[in-house]
Structures are given as structure tokens and as C-alpha cells.
Amino acid sequence: MDGIGLKDEAGPAATQEKAQVADLIREIGRRLEEVYGRPDIPQGNPLSILIRTILSQNTSDVNRDRAYTELWNAFRSYDEILESPITSLEAAIRSGGLARQKAIAIKNALLWVKERYGNYDLSPICEETPERAEKLLTSIKGVGIKTARVTLLFGCGMALFPVDTHIARVLRRLGVVPASWSREKIHRFLDGKVEPGVEAPLHLNIIRLGRNVCLARKPRCEECPLHDICEFARRKTKGENSE
Ligand code: SF4
Structure with missing residues (x-):
């Protein structure tokens, strides 16, 4: 067509x-x-939106929310997630499917944010232009254009579709x-x-x-x-x- x-x-x-x-x-x-x-427009800080969007890949909102809740039942901090073995993270988010792939992407994202900003606050990215912010986020292995744009649209209010x-x-x-x-x-x-x-x-x-x-x-x-x-x-x- x-x-x-x-x-x-x-x-x-x-x-x-x-x-x-x-x-x-x-x-x-x-x-x-x-x-x-x-x-209703979902609100949240950019990092939590990024993590939730990674968890939402190829699954329903219900499964994404369950995986997000289970993630925070299993870990107390982003540091703990980053330092844990990949298999523990994978087990915690299993209900959302594609657990290994998502666990790797989450770890990559957390590492990237910590190395770039010195903590787990991704909000400085909201000061970038939309083009630059998208480029930065998609440089993280496992973060594609859609995930980057959802993060920047709902976490920063950027004009991206x-x-x-x-x-x-x-x-x-x-x-x-x-x-x-x-x-x-x-x-x-x-x-x-x-x-x-x-x-x-x-x-x-x-x-x-x-x-x-x-x-x-x-x-x-x-x-x-x-x-x-x-x-x-x-x-x-x-x-x-x-x-
Ligand atoms: S957009 Fe509407 S009319 Fe077009 S294929 Fe989908 S359901 Fe059918």
C-alpha cells in the first residue's frame, strides 16, 4: 500500500x-x-519514565506496571539495581517479558545516567534541545527512538512524537x-x-x-x-x- x-x-x-x-x-x-x-497525561521524573518505558517494550500496561512494582519490591535503590547480578534484575522484572534484554537496557541506562550526571537524576537532559536529548538517550544500548521520545515527551514536556x-x-x-x-x-x-x-x-x-x-x-x-x-x-x- x-x-x-x-x-x-x-x-x-x-x-x-x-x-x-x-x-x-x-x-x-x-x-x-x-x-x-x-x-490524562502521565507525569513523572525522566529516569522513572525511562525505566518504565523500557519495561513496557512488547507488553501490556498491566504487565509493565507489575514488573515496575516488582522491581521496587526487589531493590531499594538504583545503586542496588546497578550493583546486583543481571540474573537478579532479570528475575525481578520477569512478569513483563523479554526480561534479559530489558535488564541489560536498565543497567545500561542507570550506568549512563550515573556516569554522565554523577547521580540518578536524569532531569538535566530536559535542558538540552529535543534533537540533542534524543541523540543522547539513543546512545544508550537498548534505548531506541520511541523509548527516548516517550521519556522526553512525558518526563520533560519536549515537543517530540x-x-x-x-x-x-x-x-x-x-x-x-x-x-x-x-x-x-x-x-x-x-x-x-x-x-x-x-x-x-x-x-x-x-x-x-x-x-x-x-x-x-x-x-x-x-x-x-x-x-x-x-x-x-x-x-x-x-x-x-x-x-
Ligand atoms: S484506522 Fe480505522 S478504518 Fe482504518 S484500518 Fe484502522 S480501524 Fe479500520
């Missing part, structure tokens, strides 16, 4: 397309807010981006196209749509508020979908 997001180079066509994509994203946000309202698996699926189906695009490419493409200040509600509402309506295996297009502007739904009606 093609998307309207095809010209990511400079030039008049790209400028026109940028405005077109920005309008479409604004319309998506408007419709979702009409249905879901303005979501994180694209998770639900958002990528919804945007591909809508035809905002081609079906073949990676999440990394979608992140880059959307830069400058999401209205500043709406990143958090837009992020949360598209995820809600992805979890409840635009399901991975069987999207419920009939009940979707984006039905009439969706490429996937249009093709489905014409019997053209291969997904």
Missing part, C-alpha cells in the same frame, strides 16, 4: 505534502479527541505513510508535521484506537471514527486488501 508520505526530500512538492500530512494528522487528532476526549507499534500500524493503514516504512522512518517523516503541544494527547489517543479498534489482526473499521479517511478501509470495501 502506498501512503501520501512519499516525498521526504526538500522542494515545493515536499512542502505541499508536508502541509497535507500535517492537516491529516490534525484531523485525526481532532476526531479522536471528539470520541476519547483529552487523555513517539511512534509505537500501534501508532505505526494505524498510520500505515490510514495511508499517512507507506505500509513498508519502518518505525524509525515514520518518526523522521513526522518531525515537523505534528502540531507542537498536541504530541502527548495525539500519541495516547492513537494508541487507544490501535488497542481497541484498529486491532492488529482484525481492525473494526465499521466502528472507527477515521473510517472515511482511511486507505485500508477504502481498499477493504473494494475487496483489495492483502494484509
Whole structure:
């Protein structure tokens, strides 16, 4: 499936397309807010958000929260987490899945924060530009763009739009981006196209749509508020979908 997001180079066509994509994203946000309202925006210090976001990879919010609680049942401080054997950390966060991978990423993140700032306060990163802050966080092994952006959006209030698996699926189906695009490419493409200040509600509402309506295996297009502007739904009606 093609998307309207095809010209990511400079030039008049790209400028026109940028405005077109920005309008479409604004319309998506408007419709979702009409249905879901303005979501509560999670708050927290950047380091705890970073740890929670690492724990959230490939699992539900319930499992992430359980793993986070169990992490703090097992350890009393960040120092203790950092100094413990990887197997102890892995055991503590097992309920969230991918425990070894997440344990390594958490240790890498804590070590990085301690070495860079001298303690476990990541908030100085909020003083950086969004581009630099993202670059810094993604230099930590195990921290990808989405995790970095979630941390900076919710922990620092930076104007960055994180694209998770639900958002990528919804945007591909809508035809905002081609079906073949990676999440990394979608992140880059959307830069400058999401209205500043709406990143958090837009992020949360598209995820809600992805979890409840635009399901991975069987999207419920009939009940979707984006039905009439969706490429996937249009093709489905014409019997053209291969997904
Ligand atoms: S119309 Fe269907 S495919 Fe399109 S966004 Fe809605 S649920 Fe997803």
C-alpha cells in the first residue's frame, strides 16, 4: 500500500505534502479527541519514565506496571539495581517479558545516567534541545527512538512524537505513510508535521484506537471514527486488501 508520505526530500512538492500530512494528522487528532476526549497525561521524573518505558517494550500496561512494582519490591535503590547480578534484575522484572534484554537496557541506562550526571537524576537532559536529548538517550544500548521520545515527551514536556507499534500500524493503514516504512522512518517523516503541544494527547489517543479498534489482526473499521479517511478501509470495501 502506498501512503501520501512519499516525498521526504526538500522542494515545493515536499512542502505541499508536508502541509497535507500535517492537516491529516490534525484531523485525526481532532476526531479522536471528539470520541476519547483529552487523555490524562502521565507525569513523572525522566529516569522513572525511562525505566518504565523500557519495561513496557512488547507488553501490556498491566504487565509493565507489575514488573515496575516488582522491581521496587526487589531493590531499594538504583545503586542496588546497578550493583546486583543481571540474573537478579532479570528475575525481578520477569512478569513483563523479554526480561534479559530489558535488564541489560536498565543497567545500561542507570550506568549512563550515573556516569554522565554523577547521580540518578536524569532531569538535566530536559535542558538540552529535543534533537540533542534524543541523540543522547539513543546512545544508550537498548534505548531506541520511541523509548527516548516517550521519556522526553512525558518526563520533560519536549515537543517530540513517539511512534509505537500501534501508532505505526494505524498510520500505515490510514495511508499517512507507506505500509513498508519502518518505525524509525515514520518518526523522521513526522518531525515537523505534528502540531507542537498536541504530541502527548495525539500519541495516547492513537494508541487507544490501535488497542481497541484498529486491532492488529482484525481492525473494526465499521466502528472507527477515521473510517472515511482511511486507505485500508477504502481498499477493504473494494475487496483489495492483502494484509
Ligand atoms: S478504518 Fe479500520 S484500518 Fe482504518 S484506522 Fe480505522 S480501524 Fe484502522
